[in-house]
Structure formats: C-alpha cells, structure tokens
Amino acid sequence: MTPDLMEEGARRLQERHAPVATGQTESGGRAAGFSRVATPGEVDITHGRILYLEDVNVSFDGFKAINNLSLDIAPGELRCIIGPNGAGKTTMMDIITGKTRPDSGTVYFGSTIDLLRHNEPEIASLGIGRKFQKPTVFEQLSVFENLELALKTHKGVKSSMFFRLDSAQSDRLAEILHTIHLEGSVTRMAGNLSHGQKQWLEIGMLLMQDPKLLLLDEPVAGMTDEETARTAELFLTLKGKHSLMVVEHDMGFIRTISEIVTVLCDGAVLAQGTLDQVQGDERVIEVYLGR
Ligand SMILES: Nc1ncnc2c1ncn2[C@@H]1O[C@H](COP(=O)(O)OP(=O)(O)OP(=O)(O)O)[C@@H](O)[C@H]1O
Numbered sequence: 001m002t003p004d005l006m007e008e009g010a011r012r013l014q015e016r017h018a019p020v021a022t023g024q025t026e027s028g029g030r031a032a033g034f035s036r037v038a039t040p041g042e043v044d045i046t047h048g049r050i051l052y053l054e055d056v057n058v059s060f061d062g063f064k065a066i067n068n069l070s071l072d073i074a075p076g077e078l079r080c081i082i083g084p085n086g087a088g089k090t091t092m093m094d095i096i097t098g099k100t101r102p103d104s105g106t107v108y109f110g111s112t113i114d115l116l117r118h119n120e121p122e123i124a125s126l127g128i129g130r131k132f133q134k135p136t137v138f139e140q141l142s143v144f145e146n147l148e149l150a151l152k153t154h155k156g157v158k159s160s161m162f163f164r165l166d167s168a169q170s171d172r173l174a175e176i177l178h179t180i181h182l183e184g185s186v187t188r189m190a191g192n193l194s195h196g197q198k199q200w201l202e203i204g205m206l207l208m209q210d211p212k213l214l215l216l217d218e219p220v221a222g223m224t225d226e227e228t229a230r231t232a233e234l235f236l237t238l239k240g241k242h243s244l245m246v247v248e249h250d251m252g253f254i255r256t257i258s259e260i261v262t263v264l265c266d267g268a269v270l271a272q273g274t275l276d277q278v279q280g281d282e283r284v285i286e287v288y289l290g291r
Pocket residue numbers: 060061065083084085086087088089090091092
C-alpha cells in the first residue's frame with residue numbers, strides 16, 4: 001500500500017468514527033507522529049500510525065468472527081480494547097501477530113510493513129510483542145535468568161555458554177527490573193513469585209526485546225488490588241516509549257489507564273472514545289455494559 005492510499009484509508013476510518021473519535025485520537029499522540037522521519041530498519045510512523053487495520057474479515061466455518069474491522073493506533077498510544085465475550089478481541093490479536101490469516105482486509109505495521117506478508121516469528125522480530133493471559137515464565141530459572149534468556153532468544157544466540165551481557169544490555173536489564181518492580185527479586189526463582197510478579201516478569205521479558213507495539217490480553221486477571229494498581233502504574237510508564245494495546249474486562253483498571261477505549265462487538269468496532277463516552281453510548285449499554 002502506498003502512503004497516499006493509506007492516508008485515504010485513514011481519512012475514511014476517521015470519518016467512520018468521527019462522532020467520538022476524531023479529537024480524542026489526535027490527543028492520543030498521533031500529532032507527534034506526523035513530524036517524525038522514518039529511518040531504515042525502523043517502523044515508518046511518519047503517517048502517525050503504528051498499527052492500521054482496514055476492513056478485515058475472518059470467518060470460521062461460515063461464522064464471521066471479524067467483520068469489516070477497521071482501527072488504527074498512534075505511536076506511543078495506550079489503547080484499551082473492551083467488548084463482550086466472543087466480540088473478536090483475541091482473534092484480532094491473532095491476526096495482528098500472524099497467528100490467524102484474515103480472509104480479506106489490510107493490516108499494516110507503520111506505513112510500510114504489510115503484516116499479512118509475514119509469519120508469526122517474523123512479526124515478533126519486527127517489534128510486536130504479545131502477552132497472553134496466563135503468565136509463561138521459566139519457573140526453574142531466576143528472575144535475572146528469565147530476562148537474560150529473553151534477550152538471548154531475541155538476538156538468536158544459539159550457544160548460551162559464552163553469552164555475556166554487554167554493558168548496555170546490563171543497564172537495560174537493570175532498568176527493566178526497576179520498571180517491573182522486581183529489582184529486589186533478581187535471584188528468586190520465577191516459580192516462587194506471586195501471580196502478579198510473574199505477569200510483570202513476562203512483561204519484562206517482552207521489554208528486553210524492545211518491542212514497538214505490545215499486545216496484552218487481560219493482564220490483570222487474577223491479580224490482587226495492589227498488583228492491579230502497580231500494573232496500571234507500569235503501563236502508564238510504558239506508554240509513550242511503546243505503543244500498547246490492552247484487552248481487559250476490569251473496568252476499574254481501564255478507567256485508571258485509558259485515554260481512548262475501543263469497544264468491539266460482533267467482530268467490528270461498535271464505539272470508540274473515552275471510557276465515559278463509550279459507557280454512555282446506548283449501543284454499548286445495550287450489547288455490553290447492560291448485559
Ligand atoms: N478457531 C476458531 N474456530 C471457530 N470459531 C472461533 C475460533 N476462534 C474464535 N472463534 C469464534 O470467534 C468469535 C470471537 O472469538 P474471540 O476469542 O476472538 O472473542 P473474544 O472477544 O476474545 O472473547 P473473550 O472475551 O471471551 O476472550 C467467538 O464466537 C469464537 O467462538
């Protein structure tokens with residue numbers, strides 16, 4: 001897709017969501033993206049989008065799980081996605097990460113990377129990290145070893161025997177330990193961490209790979225109130241440095257972290273705006289919040 005076509009598509013997308021989304025989207029960080037110049041090897045965000053989906057469709061045995069889905073995300077934005085069970089949230093993430101191929105539609109990472117031309121590992125190495133609902137850390141390894149391993153895996157280090165972190169990598173690891181609130185648990189076995197700490201460690205492992213876009217599926221499910229509050233803090237710290245797409249059912253958490261909330265229903269965007277705007281939307285009340 002050429003940048004011109006992309007502009008045209010983005011304009012149509014904006015028009016479609018105009019009643020609630022236009023002003024909000026600008027304040028979500030898009031304006032900053034327009035002035036940035038892309039350099040080789042980087043994701044081109046000169047058109048103000050890190051992720052762009054247009055008219056995406058997926059059917060499973062004739063059932064339309066994703067139905068002309070269009071949405072875009074600005075660089076550095078923290079976008080919350082809500083919606084009733086079966087709305088298509090997981091399927092959308094599966095499409096972005098290459099796990100599921102859509103029947104039709106457009107999925108771009110920045111202005112130039114057509115994600116539909118890439119497989120799952122390629123998409124991960126392009127800078128899209130995904131965190132599933134259940135924590136998947138290496139329980140028999142320490143917090144430090146888990147983070148180190150995430151870096152090795154990302155760098156494709158075959159033999160770990162002679163791998164040594166360089167000073168920049170060590171600094172990065174220390175910074176991430178601080179960000180995920182685990183600097184006091186460096187030598188603890190991951191298996192001995194609390195559920196919330198395991199979730200933070202896995203987020204740290206993704207951060208070691210320096211993703212441009214992070215997709216997080218129900219990150220606070222099963223967390224204590226205190227862990228949920230610290231996760232909200234963590235996400236607000238990550239916002240701006242990374243783009244985040246957070247699928248969550250916990251409305252208190254959404255209220256703490258959200259700018260723009262997208263409501264998915266029946267595989268399409270039903271509404272988009274601030275949480276107050278979407279919660280006041282009759283269609284949302286009917287299909288989701290009122291249930
Ligand atoms: N591989 C599949 N085969 C058949 N149907 C599927 C498949 N994957 C998803 N679906 C269906 O597509 C619809 C969307 O599912 P999806 O898991 O994306 O919803 P969701 O919004 O993530 O729901 P939840 O909040 O419950 O996780 C559901 O009706 C689901 O049953």
